[in-house]
Amino acid sequence: MSGLVVVGVDGSASSLSAVEAAAREARWRGAGLRLVHAFIWPAMHVPLSRSPLGPPEGGLRNMVERLLAEAEERARTVAPDVDVSRAVVTGEPLTVLEAQSRAAELVVVGSRGMGSFVGLMVGSTAVHLAAHGQCPVLVVREQGQSTGPIVVGVDGSSAGAGAVDFAFAEAALRGLGIVALHAWTTWNAPMPAPQDEAMPYANEPEALAAREGRLLHEALAGHQERYPGVSVKHEVVHGGTREALIEASRTAQLLVVGARGRGGFAGLLLGSVSQAMLHHAHCPVAVVRSPDNSR
Template sequence: MNSASGAAVVVGVDGSEPSLAAVRLAAAEAARRHRPLRVVHALIWPMLRSPITPATDGPPGGGLREQAERLVTAAVDEAEATAPQLAITGEIIDGEPTAVLLGEAPTADLMVLGDQGLGGLAALVVGSVTAQVAAHADCPVLVARGAPRADGPVVVGVDGSALSRRAVEFAVRAAALRGAEVVAAHAYRHPVSTGPGDMRPLVYDESELRADEERTVAEAVAGLAERYPQVPISRESVRGRAAKVLTDASRRAQLLVVGGRGRGELSGLLLGSVSRHVLHHSHCPVAVVRAPR
């Protein structure tokens, strides 16, 4: 995350309704953070399945550029309606969407994307763009999911990794801006064998197992209550699969925060089943936080 005072919240747009939902989310987030908002559209016209043809006296793709200008203008108008006092700029950048968005990330405070798209940002979640941006962006990535709500906690997935700690810190800061509480959620399962030669005990103390898991959550939030005394922080250790635990928790949350990669139930988050499940099924926006390069 870029902490420079001028770093903007960047939102990728394509004119679809999910894209406009991302604009509204991004505008509200920029207003909370006292940051400017930058609206970006990646124009790579051969990839756009559009019947629009260029003007006869214009360059190839000229008609599509005019369409892009209209959709950026509409996105800026949407942002201004959401946060009237916000400083907002819009730009069309020629290039492949992933490359364009990653190029914006080093100077961004936050990147915001819709959960589905059209044209240059097609299939943001089910395709490769969101996965690649979230995996490689030099800033947190926020994906618009579910219906916006002003109540409910900020839920963060905890797994005991260093990156999980970064996700918790992001969640606590986000909660402070929202006047919300934080729920640090940790999923665990019974010890199982992971391969040949990895012998696990047939009998183990359930209370000791739970105590170990609760220590993992306690360590993840250690010291944050002192730094953010205005933010209530609660801890939950839930037996079950992380994908289901986090998705269920998102029903009552206004924001779900996960680390870009983890271990155990959150390992390989971006490329594995947990992230895909959360990004497809979360009932609230999802923020993906990764370690800096």
């Protein structure tokens, strides 16, 4: 066994869905599974043991052990052969899971936890980890289509290269094909040299479309040779990136995006496209930071 998949557990329905997804990931990877609960109450000096007047099974410590036991049972129903461990770490969830990500190859979280407000579509823990985690982060929003492909958003940037690498490796693990989607508009496409020097800003739409198709092909170069068993469909869409990826997620098993892409502002750890996917995608979303910004 090699590698480690970490999943955040807080007892919510969302985190139990994340546990199931994490158990499958650990099984595919031949990795161990670590169930992590961030135990904030000791830092607040709250008594952890049961009250003398309460039932024997009462108390915060017993409550945590019960929710972890439930999570482990859920994981074993999905992947009975996976090595499962538990960790109760004192601290705030964002800090605890970010620290856990340093030793993991993947961190899995639910889109909403126990502290989420009604109507909030994705929790702060998921957004924070996608921006600051030291490994790829899988956010389980809705269950994807069981027979769907992996959709990866490709923009040709160095920051997005990690997402392409992750998508191919994940497709090989799952035995799936990939839809490599690149969306462009005249506003976000790099302008090629003008064909008519008298009209320096004029380019035929066909020329832009052809250039964007080449960009997609170049971004995928070498991956199909490394993963010959993964079928790839190239999809170039003239339209908004967010809208195209959200629509593609309807029939996907997993959506993979980079944390930042072309046009991202320096210092902005999580781009607008990846944030939009975390809020609106119709399947689980993997956010992959570029090698320059992660471990």
